[in-house]
Amino acid sequence: MKVVMQSNMHELDEVMVVAYGTAKKSSFTGAATSVDGEKIAKLQVSSVSKALEGAAAGVQVISTSGQPGENAKIRIRGIGSFSASAAPLYVVDGMPYDEEAVNALNPADIESMSILKDAASAALYGSRAANGVVMITTKRGSSDKSSISVDARWGVNTRGIPEYDIMKDQRTYVKTAWNVLYNQVGGEEASAGLINSIGYNPFIGVANNEMVSPEGVVTSAPLRHHDDWADATLHNGLRQEYNISMQGGNSKTTHFLSLGYLKDEGILRNTDFERISARANITHTVNKYLDLTGNLSYARGEKNAGTSQGASLTNYSNAFMFTQQIAPIYPVYAYDTDGNRLYDEDGNVIYDYGDGTYSSRMAGFSNQNVAANSDLDVHQTLNDNFSGRGTINLNLFEGFKLTANIGYDLMNQVRTDHMNQLYGDAANVNGRTYKYNIRMQTFTANQIASYAKSIGKHSFDVMVGHESYSYIQNYQYTHKYNFYTLGNPEFNNAITMSDMNSYKQEHSMESYFGRVNYDYEDRFYLSASIRTDESSKFHPDNRRGTFWSVGGSWRMTQEEWLKDVSWLNDLKIKASYGTQGNDGILDQYGYVVYQPYLKQYTVSNNNGAFSVVESYRGNKDLTWEKSKNLNVGIESSFFDHRLKFDFDYFLKNTSDMLYNMPYPISSGISYIPMNLLDMKNQGFEFTLTATPFRTNDFVWNISINGTHYKNKIVSLPEDKRADGIIHGTSSLFRLTEGGSIYDVYTYEYAGVNPETGAAQWYMNVEDENGNVTGRTVTEDYTQADKYDLGSTLPDFQGGLSMDFSYKNFDLTIGTNFQLGGQIYDSMYMGFMHAGSNVGSNWHKDILNAWTPENKNTDVPIMDGAQNSNAQSSRFLISASYFNIRNISLGYTFPAKWMKAIQANSARIYVSADNVAMFSKRKGLDPRQYEYGYSAANYSAIRAISFGINLNF
């Protein structure tokens, strides 16, 4: 019983970081999840955004790219916006923080991350909290003891997700390409014409027309080369990370100081991320009236992204597309006809660009070599991130406090994209460089007055405040080509000016807010908040948005009739309701629009004359997107807190959604921003933590979280109701009332005609009045009809983690998983062409193509038909996966050894990230795709590190 009491005390003391302050967890009426900094520090992430994967209920992490330093996208409780940013608001130490700068934060500096999910917790950030809030709190010093912590780890980065199961055997490739011709013109002509189709003869000493005999036998002559594009382009990277921090203080002043260094090499050669970070967090109490806090941090980030940017399948400089999609017959390096590798006079390997010099390639792969260009090109981003937070608290009298906060974040970015003058895209213009200089500053200042008072059994606190926010981005872009010396990407080395632009983007907001909290005997809690914002993004008439929330909770275990139930430690029910807003309208390419209420024109130069072309048709009536948010939940704790269970039901109605309404393109533009759609995200989430086993030597903890939600379009504009709205990549999706935001609407594959091998699709059968009476199959793709083929959104997402400790050993296993949902696998679609794109590779599944001997298949005949692999349900695949996110094993040295080295504690550990990933198709990583359309993204990295941690 005594133990319980202590634990209870501990529970009561648990403090959460919430909007504009902190709150006791017990009194909190909202829905929020905290992730402990210690957990984050175990992972090998270069951006903390990736640390949330599987870590918290209701939080989806989309790690689009494995490129070191790349941020992940976070979605809280579903996708809540359409043509506006669906990203949560980031708040670092109480002040809004730019999403792009998240990779400047050193995970080792983080005390905790809180994810605010409902209206009661997030409404005070009303204006921009419609998609939730990620609050990051950095570490502070404690006044009771000083300590120094040193952490060093070294590791190896390897490819986390394998290649697709593509054709690697050159003879098989040649034979398959021959089959394509054979099926069109017969064996004789196929053998004669094969060279025209594949453009390269990979065999030694074989005439071009004898690579395959007219009977279909591939020559057994030796191959000219055995190059593997992936091997030549990728490598294993080294990862090293060092952190040192000191903290301490006295009753007046506390400090936390840290230095961090990270060098994270990617698996694509010449890609890496390096970060040097420093932080100083100081608090000082001047006297009983006045205390101050100052947090300063600086980070220098250097990211080399290699030739991996732009994941689209038409981007031939993307290594993850190129190495998988290029036919295996084409060599990486230059060879003579006898298969001898060629070297230049200095003995360096010569790369083959397939431009006719050494060989020719088909299907767009000529004039490019991603293995070579990664050494010669530059794709570098340099960031200087400065972040400052300052607080003055004035405690005027008992319970009454005035607070002024300022926050200033500055990011200076210099980005250089250089394409070399020898090979590839820019060879003919003698090299090309794009340079971007971007300076982003965010300034937030607020002034808050608060008063707290307890009268008998009643306690309340009241807070009112004012906040102003301004964001200024200065952008400058220059493009020159025609370079003189090799290896110098700077403009002083180039003579032809192509383009130079600069502009300034500004966003500002002015807000007033207030909050009342009330509790009765620590049993009943009520809170209410209101916030009103004016955003510069809207026309002066439509600027203001007012958002509010109410919430309440009842701690039932404080009631007399439950107090004596020994197995029940805590039981709380809670409910909240409120509204939040979003002003983050984006353009068709996903960029922020700063004046979406104005009609705008591009001004450019045409031979010394002004040229003006309409580029954006704004909408004066545009205003805030609003979401109404209901949350009902319980929090409970049983059996000496060895079992805890939290459950929340949520319903989020988003109305007046910011939506780029398709406009007839005959009007000269393709869309107009409007407040149009209504959408609903409804679901539940839970977190279950348990300690099934606990002795002095051995502890086993287990934690499961899960989220299920359904997304539903509630209303469409009247004239769109009948036909819905087509949208998304390759027009794959359709919005209809009652459907979800990502409902696939495309042609439905009906397999292969077993007699002819032709691909078939379904088409409607109509009676004379045009009514659909049924459906049949057609071999003519243009006659096929589109059908609703379900949502790509998953049914269930979750995380399961376990940790064990035995004596001085500790072991953590973190996993996450997803059930249901679909991916449109465009990579796979590219691999399944029926010979219309010879020169690009095939998936091994193509070997099952229809032939007169193999009639029972769903892979059509290889006859070069363009539509054979056209968009259809054939390329939809389940998005379910199970991922072993992290395993780490540590050993803490016995305390008695520590005295010898004058340390408090020492621990060594091994930690592995992205250990194993199980998805429906090898090579497909569903975690990378927010709405279920695959592309050639940078593979996730498997990082295995060894580390040592010392505390003095």
Added chain:
Amino acid sequence: MKFLKYITLCAAALTLGSCADDFLDKEPSEYASEDQIKEVIERDPSAIQAYITGYYKNLFSPEAQQSHDDFGLKAFELATDLMGDDMAYLTQHFFVYDYMLDNRGSNYRRPTTCWQELYAVISGANEVITNLIGLAEDGDETVETMLGQSYTIRAYCYFWLINLYQQPYQWNQGKPGIPIYTETETRLERVPVKEVYDQILSDIDKGYNYLKGKGISSKAELNEYAAAAIYANILSFVNDYPDQWNKVAEYAQIAIQGGTLMNEDELLSGFNDINLSEVLWGADINSETNTFYASFMSNMDPFGPGYGGALGNYKMIASDLYDKIADNDIRKKWFGIDVDESNSHYNVRQYIQCKFVDVGSLGTGDTFCSDYIYLRTGEMYFVAAEALYRAGKTAEAKTMLETIMQTRVPGYTCSKSGDALLEEIEIQKRIEMWGEGRRLFDMKRRNEDLDRTHATNHSATTPKSVPAGDKLFIYQIPDKELNANSAITEQND
């Protein structure tokens, strides 16, 4: 005392966050807002010229560009040439589906960009007309020139659109056409072909008459001769126009006055310079305005680094047309190059075009910085000759033909008459205008079938015979339009 100090401190902190009046009023700087432009125009009405320059730019460097096979009007010209019988193409690369007559589906890029980009130019023209229409009565030359260009370009864009999205006028007047936007009305439905032509004719007539007598100030701008050329080409379609062929001949002959026939040097200079003596209208392109790989020369020049050169996607003349070029015809030198033997998949080198050669390959400019030529007088001699013949003025037709042909074939004379003369005019026009985007429209208005069976170098997999009026000769209305425009209820098959 202390108390006061803190309050002062607090007040200071408060002022940090207080807001100036314009805190929330931000003017765009990446783009110019409508109001900002209005202000400029109010101060200086000639600033409206920027809209005109803008639509010209949109015609060769389109805002809506999606891919390297799109570079505005020249891309549409190349695409339509590849849909005809005179251009052969063997590789599977950009423009291959145009050549296969299979780039017409409503969700494909080509029908989308043709539609979107031509309408964007129309939108720009409408902005000018709306702004200037009130000043039209004043007789101000600058205003008239601006209006003239805008009506003319609108006519030309609608002319392209109606012929890309519907079969030719003569047999299809009642068929659904295309939406019409003017300064006064917006008709979102598929306006019938006949009414679309009414609009086109009204526009080109206004355009020509505003420009008449104003001469040429820049070949990068539409002028009276270019407008006359467009007028002639439009009227060639309008079989029920009063005195059709005499009118076509009249406007073609006006256009001819806009330039002088090119000599051999000019004919073999690569068609990359707007200053060539025959050029009536084009785009003057330089290193700042060029569109690199997404350009005409990238796709054509066999010597350059682009798709039509180093990347091996050569554009060829069909062998049957090549065989019809007289050996002493200067234009025979437009075809046939030495191809590097290592490009082993190419063995038809005598047909590869070198009519269009980039300034970068010739060393007279930067790569892909060639000018575009939209209209030239050479075409108009053939248009006039055909029209005169059809108007019954055979002798004049023959003279017209001989006039230009003597600059192409030294000592050329034509002794043919009747159908043979017409055929000669048509064949010589096909040779002359090869690669300049005229063949498909001529086939359409003459109701000719596509017949690729006579050439030996057409790709094995492309359609060889397609009857006139087949759906393959027109595009479907793009999905991007249909998805947003419920006034359109009929789609092309």
